[in-house]
Amino acid sequence: MLKRVLKYWNKPNHAAYLFVAPAFTVLLLFSLLPLIISFFISTLDVTTYFSNIKFIGIDNFIEAFHDKRFIRSFKTTGLFILFDVPVGMLFAMLVAALVSGTGLRDKFFRTVYILPIICSSTVVAIMWKLFLNPNVGWGVYFLERLGFPKLAIFSNRDLAIYGIIFISIWRGFGITCIILVAAMQGVAEDLYDAAVLDGAGKWAQFWSITVPGISSTLWFLFITRVVGSFQVFDLIYTITNGGPNHSTETVVSYIYSVAFNTDNRLGYATAMSQILFVIILAVSIIMYAKMISQEKEGGNGK
Amino acid sequence: MKKRKKRISPVAQALSVSCRAFTILFLILLVLLILAPVVWMFFSAFRPPDQIVEYPPRFFPKNYVIQNFRDVYKMIPVNKYILNSFIFSGSVTLGSTLLNSMAGYAFARMEFKGKNVLFMMxxxxxxxPFQVIMIPLFMIVFYMGMLDTYRGLIIPQLAGVGGIFFLRSFFITLPAQLEEAGRLDGLTEFGIFFRIMLPLCKTALMTQAVLSFSGCWNNLLWPxxxxxxNDKRMLANGIMYFVGQNTVNYGPAFAAGVISVLPLLILFVFGQKYFVNSIVSSGIKG
Structure with missing residues (x-):
């Protein structure tokens, strides 16, 4: 009997289920099931620890559209995306173009640029908040010597968000840069040889061969960066926690504080996260459609 | 595809000599910008308290003390947090690398009914996005009675689709005769996987493990x-104690930052290749 069971499960097309089952169970329970449940929670009035659950239909969604803080958090998130993604990517591309060689020097630069990935958001927050602290920060002192006014940037309502954007770019450009370098090194050499025969200079080669050659990577990075920026939370939470006066509160930090900090309103928070999800989905579909149509036009993408 | 070594990037070659000097200056300034706050934090961790608030601030301390580290230990149970971080990151790394490689292997090299449907799922x-499932996930863990336990922290993180795809793309490249050879030797399917396939994927597995470990170590929202x-807190959350609006304990804050970054710094120094691999693999489409 046991032998037959073993033999049954040892057939490749049966054993495959055993290979997939553990990972699938985890994903089912902790990824797909929560997604389904979230649709139900968003119609409930429910607090942490689940006392007094009431069904209230679409009231949560209606409330969200009238919630000034929610709308403001979208504006802040939009501002973050508007600066973080294009500036971060253009800067990373500029640097990538300069350090895409295989020599030791370029490798050194690339290694240093990705160093911030070892720092957790909390460490980044400690480091930068103190570096730019008007009392003890060497960074503020240095800027002052360069002629900048002495500012407590993270307690300034108008500037705090730009400080966070700067730190976000500081932290992420090296990663983007390394991905772009890998893409640049993967562009086929014979394309360059052909261009040389046509008499194209290095700059012309860069614009007419390298850039189109990495266009699919650029698109992919752009899409994942936009989607990621929609969900920005960690740096906000650790650096300003949405303050001062909610001026740096992004959608996810607002959702988090509604759910777990102040009101413990899980239903309302879930409804808001679903609105965010729909927007992210719509934006990604538009971007993917653009990418595909452009790749068809250009015909040059990998 | 021909591959020629290009020691210097083509764009850099295109620039005139003075331009090139300027570029290098720019790249070095960038290095300083990246390193300045990190290095400053390291030096400040060993700075005596009276030099921390002095004006004008100095980049390097005049003398070095370990007072700040002692203070950190007085304020928060650092060793407990470090242990928790290691338990969480270590278990998730081991577990998810195993589970992801098994699933990735099945998707790469086995045929079975429903494969495409599963793959789509x-x-x-x-x-x-994590934020959408964050609250239901919290409820599920609550109803399973796993809130504030190691199990609750670890089990939901044990599989990741990104890792499955990454390892799948690696298993696909292995030669097709491997399974046949294994079966001729009388190995079971699991035997083939553990004895033949896994050892061939060491680099990919290490990349996956490094990615998983550093992700867990620095994960903020999940814990x-x-x-x-306080008993189950991770280091990344525990040192939040030092970033409050009215932090006045600057010295211990630096020291706490150094303590929390040190394990990954060591990992980075020795496993730099895997960090780079994992970053590059995350940027490749499909």
Whole structure:
């Protein structure tokens, strides 16, 4: 009997289920099931620890559209995306173009640029908040010597968000840069040889061969960066926690504080996260459609 | 595709000599910008308290003390947090690397009914932003009675679609005769996987493990969600104690930052290749 069971499960097309089952169970329970449940929670009035659950239909969604803080958090998130993604990517591309060689020097630069990935958001927050602290920060002192006014940037309502954007770019450009370098090194050499025969200079080669050659990577990075920026939370939470006066509160930090900090309103928070999800989905579909149509036009993408 | 070594990037070559000097200056300034706050934090961790608030601030301390580290230990149970971080990151790394490689292997090299449907489901779950499932996930863990436990922290993180795809793309490249050879030797399917396939994927597995470990070590939101007691807190959350609006204990804050970054710094120094691999693999489409 046991032998037959073993033999049954040892057939490749049966054993495959055993290979997939553990990972699938985890994903089912902790990824797909929560997604389904979230649709139900968003119609409930429910607090942490689940006392007094009431069904209230679409009231949560209606409330969200009238919630000034929610709308403001979208504006802040939009501002973050508007600066973080294009500036971060253009800067990373500029640097990538300069350090895409295989020599030791370029490798050194690339290694240093990705160093911030070892720092957790909390460490980044400690480091930068103190570096730019008007009392003890060497960074503020240095800027002052360069002629900048002495500012407590993270307690300034108008500037705090730009400080966070700067730190976000500081932290992420090296990663983007390394991905772009890998893409640049993967562009086929014979394309360059052909261009040389046509008499194209290095700059012309860069614009007419390298850039189109990495266009699919650029698109992919752009899409994942936009989607990621929609969900920005960690740096906000650790650096300003949405303050001062909610001026740096992004959608996810607002959702988090509604759910777990102040009101413990899980239903309302879930409804808001679903609105965010729909927007992210719509934006990604538009971007993917653009990418595909452009790749068809250009015909040059990998 | 011909591959020629290009020691210097083509764009850099295109620039005139003075331009090139300027570029290098720019790249070095960038290095300083990246390193300045990190290095300053390291030096400040050993700075005596009276030099921390002095004006004008100095980059390097005049003398070095370990007072700040002692203070950190007085304020928060650092060793407990470090242990927790290691338990969480270590278990998730081991578990998810195993589970992801098994699933990735099946998708890469085995035929079975429903493979495409399952594959689509895996793909779809990659599109779900964490924030959407954050609250239901919290409820599920609550109803399973795993809130504020190691199990509750670890089990939901044990599989990741990104890792499955990454390892799948690696298993696909291995030669097709491997399974046949294994079967001729009388190995079971699991034997083939563990004895033949896994050893061939060491680099990919290490990359996956490094990615998983550093992700867990620096994960902020997940432990924040699942744990509430001081007893189960991770280092990344525990040192939040030092970033409050009215922090006045600057010295210990630096020291806490150094303590929390040190394990990954060591990992980075010795496993730099894997960090780079994991970053590059995350940027490749499909």
């Amino acid at each position: 895996f793909m779809a779950s990659m599109m779900i 924040l969600l699942i744990t509430s007691s």
